[in-house]
Amino acid sequence: MTTRPPTADDAVLGVTPGAVVEPATPEEAAEAMRACARERQRLVFVGGGTDLGIGAPPTGVDVVLRTGRLDRVLEHSPSDQIVVAEAGLTLAVLQRTLAAHGQRLALDPPGAERATLGGIVAANAFGPHRTRFGTARDLIIGLSLVRADGTAARGGGKVVKNVAGFDLPRLFVGSLGTLGLITSVTFRLHPLPEASLTVAVEPITGRQARALVVATREAQLEPASVTLRAGEGGLRLGVRFEGFGPGVRQQAERFSGLVEAAGLRAEPLDDAGAGAFWSGHEAARTSGSVRVRLAAPPSALERVLEGPVALLAGGLGQGWAVIDPVVGCGFAGGTPAETAPAVAALRQARQALVALGGSLTLAAAPAEVRAGFDPWGAPPAALEVMRRLKARLDPEGRLAPGRFVGGI
């Protein structure tokens, strides 16, 4: 196990730890956790650091535990379509391993070269495949963890269908390192699609996009990704179909027919065009000094675009947004020149989303914006039970203290 003094890169939302440990095995990780427990040290777990901007700065950090050396694929069973891998393995390396067997993990958050499996689970990170495949919650089937006191435990298993015991793996999705260290995860896999076709629609209004999403559903088409991108040039819709060649071609043609029936122009993209479209999507999502996650019921799409998205575009300066209009989730961001209008826009956008039954949470922001804006917003109805859960698993409150909802 490597233990070293921190560098500037080890700070978590501006909070510099006293030391950094880099365990090479889960056993070493548990040992490090036990050592921290003995010394009552506060810990933050860091994978690739791609989503460290989520939540509030920890109230204090004695040790940062980096998972990057926990990077083995422990088991890949192509015929059972499952993989067990350590938490510090990057998504890109995993996908390359799986692709050699014609498979993939159907999760595509940005920054795959850096994002680690443990981090993706802890941050509940996702990308455009959410439309069809959901999030880590829908794909995780097992998990190994180390509790705050250094106790190693497992939940779930290695088979997709399994209802034995409480669902620890899903409970850890989105828990942001506040319940325990994730040392390995087990996912169900999907076959790499034989064919993939993306159809772009531009220009389009929010009202037209919503109508097209409904028409697509009514036509019983089943896109793998649907994304609406708002930027300088207005709105652009991208719809991707995946599967076997004949099905994909038929779906793309029928979708184009729906687009044209609505008086819009469908642009089927060739491979290079589709590649550029989706990498543009990822570039948007990772740009800007301020980034937020949005959620609202899909039927509120127009109101989300006219309200919160427009407010953020103004307040964050050169703002962008990407929204999955099927699921009702999205991201927005920008690089504001001034703090006050940015904070005002964030507050108003949150208020508008909450009024629609949705939410807005901070995914990245400089300290001066954070000073005026709560990263989580109003606490959820079940906060008290969440506090009790935290108290059971981390009774001394040493894991990422203050980072999570309601000061957990």
Place this chain on the structure above:
Amino acid sequence: MSEPSPDAETRELARRMAAVVGEAHCISDPAGLSVYECDGLSHGRIRPRLVVLPASTGEVAEVVRLARAAGVPLVPRGSGTGLSGGARPTPGGVVVALSRMRRVLEVNLEDGWVRLEPGVINLDVTRAVQGRGWYYAPDPSSQSICSIGGNVAENSGGAHCLKYGFTVNHVLGARLVLDGGEVVDLGGPSPDTTGYDLLAALVGSEGMLGIVTEVTLRLLRKPEATRTFLATFPSSDEAGEAVSGIIAAGILPAAIEMMDTLAIQAAKAATGLNWPEVGSILLMDVDGPLAEAEHTSAAAIEIARKAGALEVRVPVDEAERQLMWKGRKSAFAAVGRLSPNYMVEDGVIPRSEIARVLREIGRMAGEAGLRVANVFHAGDGNLHPLVLYDARNPGEEEKAAKLGGDILRLCVRLGGSITGEHGVGAEKAAYMADMFAPEDLETMALVRCAFDPDARFNPDKVFPTPRLCGERPAPYKPHPAEVAGLAERW
């Protein structure tokens, strides 16, 4: 034999409960109570102290407060179709039956969800929206009688969860009554509610965290096309090879079901189907947009033929398709025609081990001198061995139970699970220690303690040894799989 009359304490509790739910909905007479002595797992009956049938969240909360004040455990119950004894009464406890709470409260097809009470029957969810081309995906075989509340408790699956997932993938929100009588809402129709995913912990918690009084479910638009075929094989070896081949070809079927000779005989006897009595039958659904469904169906049939299918039957119409599925879904109950008694098992193995495991089960059954019929979800390796026995023969029931247990341990040895969809309940609590280390169980118990520190709800289920929330962790012991040399600590 005369029934003992309820003691003073029980009479007082009954009086208070009746004041909340109404006289007619508080059962304390022996005949009435006997109905609730067990669920779908009929052995190990326990008569509850009382049964109450509340009609609203407010009544449930009041019932919980009364039980807490009296120091009495509560066991929530839906339709009582569970096969693992999850709704078996706790000695001295009160059963809270939710069958009166069966209203569909709100349907929102714009956003694709329905909000309803837990007593609503699974199939009635689809019935409420199918006219508009929607459905609710999880389809346990008992779907015409099982309740959504029970599905939430057990994280129910069904034949089509291979493609569409389990109950946990379709529950968007739930209203939960906790031990203090507090009512909390988890999740909701909008995605990504903030905080821990308590809903994920709740689904599949077997009634041990609280009582669910409302559920919001995701609805799906019906797929454009469904293609079904049935293929017969000389043995499960060829059928297993067909399943592996279909999956390896990148096809994600909506369902692939396998039945062996005994199960085929049972299904035929029950439904009059003209299936040949071959070694193994596969019944498969693919669905999706038309061209996709047709392409994958044709590809899968080709793979089945190459794997050695004797015959492939494609239903000529929806009626014939429904009949094929009826044969499959009635197989459990139909086994009763082959044997005076049988036990339903539920284990999971890695899909690639199917043929080997079936041979091993056959060998184990032969050694025990018993017959085992196999009906299972082959796509996800979820076995349902039906162990046939005659309780009139001394010792045979015990032999059958031992064989069932040995099959579950075989599943665990191969990296599988002791339950794919029926739950742990009362029946399999003892096997949890075969699958999980003490630290794993302790971590799950900590989750339970966060919700229900006094173990009010369904206290004697799932965990092999009841644990108090104040207890200290036990010293390290090697994981059972580790001892067997099958897994390292990690």
